Amino acid sequence: MACAPSIADHIIPAVSSAEDEEIVDLVVKGTIPSYALEEQVGDCKRAVRIRREALQRITRRSLQGLPLAGFGYGSILKQCCEMPVGYVQIPVGIAGPLLLDGFEYIVPTATTEGCIVASTNRGFKGIYASGGATSTILRDGMTRAPVVRFPSASRACHLKFFLDNPSNFQTLADEFNKGAMGMSMVSKGVENVLAYLQNEYSDMDIISISGNFCSDKKPAAINWIEGRGKLAVCDL
Incomplete structure (x- = not known):
């Protein structure tokens, strides 16, 4: 060796x-x-x-x-891959065209595994020959469940009422959307919201950015029941 x-x-x-x-x-x-x-x-x-x-x-x-x-x-920088020392080259193949919802797509695929692009391309050919596929997104969302602490249950309830009030949604959404997309960016968005809430609720202690109820990167019944990410239905 x-x-x-x-x-x-x-x-x-x-x-x-x-x-x-x-x-x-x-x-x-x-x-x-x-x-x-x-x-x-x-x-x-x-x-x-x-x-x-x-x-x-x-x-x-x-x-x-x-x-x-x-x-x-x-x-x-501050987006992904902290402390970089270089990058890795990965071959990119193309599959397609994929006929989906009336549009043709050429799909780039980065992989080092043989037959992946070829088998995907064969599937796309079958879909095209069948007249194309249609898609519907039934649900699209990811969750991050932080843990906070208040000196009393009544103060915690006050925060819950604030969060449940529809008139506050846009304010919280604006704070959250200072981040970007992806699970790591969801965490950054949650941090923005927590910082905003802490200005409004100075007696609130932030215990953890994730209280495990969001169950990121682990099997959990809540994800099986509620779903996670995109829930899509396609048919030919």
């Missing part, structure tokens, strides 16, 4: 300046946290390069085979 290559087995490009070299040294020593590099240097790609070099020195392993250039690291 071959061992992982040592950093000495490859020529690793040095960081671009004496200042970057100093920052790399501080990251290796733990003086600057790796997660704070983007804020520290003010340049996402530079932060990735510094983090990558620090990681190579800490682990004494090369990251030469992991691409660095050619990716917009600013697009993922």
Whole structure:
């Protein structure tokens, strides 16, 4: 069994300046946290390069085979994939056209598994030959159930009445929609709402962003009963 290559087995490009070299040294020593590099240097790609070099020195392993250039690291800042050190190339195939609701779609599919694109494409051909499919979204939603605490049950009830009041929905929705889409962004939206509510209810303690009632990434009867994400019905 071959061992992982040592950093000495490859020529690793040095960081671009004496200042970057100093920052790399501080990251290796733990003086600057790796997660704070983007804020520290003010340049996402530079932060990735510094983090990558620090990681190579800490682990004494090369990251030469992991691409660095050619990716917009600013697009993922505070959105997804914290502390990046590169990116992975995945082949993208196309399947289609898919005739759905009267429109033709070419569907890009990123995968490293053989036959996935081919079998999907065969299915699309069958749907097209049958005259196309129609779709209906019956439900579309995800949940995040935070836990808060009040000094009394009556104060907790007051918050419930506030949340149940339809006239307050748009205000809460505006706070929530400062986030984006996806489960992680749902959490960010919930944090925005909690921050707003805490301004209105100063005696409210935020215990947890998730109280497990939302049952994210785990089997739960509530998800089987209520559904989760998109519930779609398609027919030919």
